[in-house]
Amino acid sequence: MNHNLESFVNRTLKSHGEMAMQDAITALINSSDVQGRYLDNSGVDKLRTYYQSGEMRARAAIAISANASPLVTQAVAKSLMYTDITAPGGNMYTCRRYAACIRDMDYFLRYATYAMLAGDVSILDERILNGLRETYNALGVPIGATIRAVQSMKEVTTDLIGAEAGKEMAVYFDYICTGLS
Amino acid sequence: MSIITQSIANADREVRYLNPGELSAIHDFYQSGSERLRIAAILSVHESQIVEKGSRKFWERCPITPSNCGNPVYQASCLRDQSWYLRLVTYAVVVGNVEPIETSGIRGAKAMYTSLGVPLENLVKCMGCLKEAALEMLPYDDGLEVASYFDYIIQGMK
Numbered sequence: 130m131n132h133n134l135e136s137f138v139n140r141t142l143k144s145h146g147e148m149a150m151q152d153a154i155t156a157l158i159n160s161s162d163v164q165g166r167y168l169d170n171s172g173v174d175k176l177r178t179y180y181q182s183g184e185m186r187a188r189a190a191i192a193i194s195a196n197a198s199p200l201v202t203q204a205v206a207k208s209l210m211y212t213d214i215t216a217p218g219g220n221m222y223t224c225r226r227y228a229a230c231i232r233d234m235d236y237f238l239r240y241a242t243y244a245m246l247a248g249d250v251s252i253l254d255e256r257i258l259n260g261l262r263e264t265y266n267a268l269g270v271p272i273g274a275t276i277r278a279v280q281s282m283k284e285v286t287t288d289l290i291g292a293e294a295g296k297e298m299a300v301y302f303d304y305i306c307t308g309l310s
Numbered sequence: 311m312s313i314i315t316q317s318i319a320n321a322d323r324e325v326r327y328l329n330p331g332e333l334s335a336i337h338d339f340y341q342s343g344s345e346r347l348r349i350a351a352i353l354s355v356h357e358s359q360i361v362e363k364g365s366r367k368f369w370e371r372c373p374i375t376p377s378n379c380g381n382p383v384y385q386a387s388c389l390r391d392q393s394w395y396l397r398l399v400t401y402a403v404v405v406g407n408v409e410p411i412e413t414s415g416i417r418g419a420k421a422m423y424t425s426l427g428v429p430l431e432n433l434v435k436c437m438g439c440l441k442e443a444a445l446e447m448l449p450y451d452d453g454l455e456v457a458s459y460f461d462y463i464i465q466g467m468k
């Protein structure tokens with residue numbers, strides 16, 4: 130019942146454009162505040178787990194930011210570069226479209242890293258996913274190929290930061306893919 | 311807003327990743343997280359005790375006030391609002407920022423209490439008593455952090 134209330138409140142706030150960017154901590158506080166409750170045990174336990182993984186999150190963010198552009202290059206090479214999509218007539222043919230693809234992958238990686246640090250997906254909804262699928266459809270950007278590229282970005286990122294942090298980043302890469310499909 | 315969302319918002323505005331300084335500040339924040347949860351837990355576990363003590367002190371020091379005039383609704387409202395502010399203080403302790411207090415407890419508060427006929431100077435005294443009652447539950451060092459949030463409420467009501 131609380132979950133229903135929470136999602137109702139979030140939806141209501143969102144529809145009024147008042148939903149600020151959240152992290153694991155502010156999300157819990159905001160949902161407790163609208164119900165007039167102290168932070169409950171399950172919420173506090175979640176925060177403790179989040180804090181305990183803080184070292185891992187900060188390290189992963191450092192590694193990703195130092196390697197952002199090779200990560201994107203590798204991901205695109207792995208998933209798209211040698212397929213028909215980059216050939217004449219393909220959706221990544223001409224440098225302009227190729228560059229647009231790289232730029233969007235850059236965005237996805239940066240926002241997924243923000244969300245991983247925050248331990249919360251609201252940043253992705255707010256800054257990336259809101260209206261993205263409609264925009265891609267209108268521009269004729271193939272969603273399937275985009276998702277393949279995000280999935281291989283997940284793989285190359287995990288190779289860089291290790292399995293544990295990679296699993297956490299995967300949450301946010303997958304969230305982007307789900308939001309697109 | 312926590313230091314985490316604040317740093318992310320700053321980085322996003324400049325289209326960049328978080329820099330080492332920001333990440334190290336966030337790292338410190340993660341490290342202090344369980345301490346802040348511990349302090350907030352002490353306050354929330356002792357909520358009714360703190361509010362009761364705070365009210366007693368308040369009515370001793372400020373006997374002529376709506377909540378002490380024999381009207382049970384006024385009295386209950388006074389207790390409820392003290393719980394309400396104590397709750398906002400626990401949020402602020404957890405997030406390490408006054409924002410929850412500012413958003414839910416300060417903006418519009420003076421106008422609201424004035425329109426309800428609650429004298430603001432009594433409200434300030436009441437919050438001072440609530441602060442004392444809360445600090446009695448805490449070790450000295452924890453109290454310093456908590457005191458600053460009560461002071462923020464008091465300043466906001468003056």
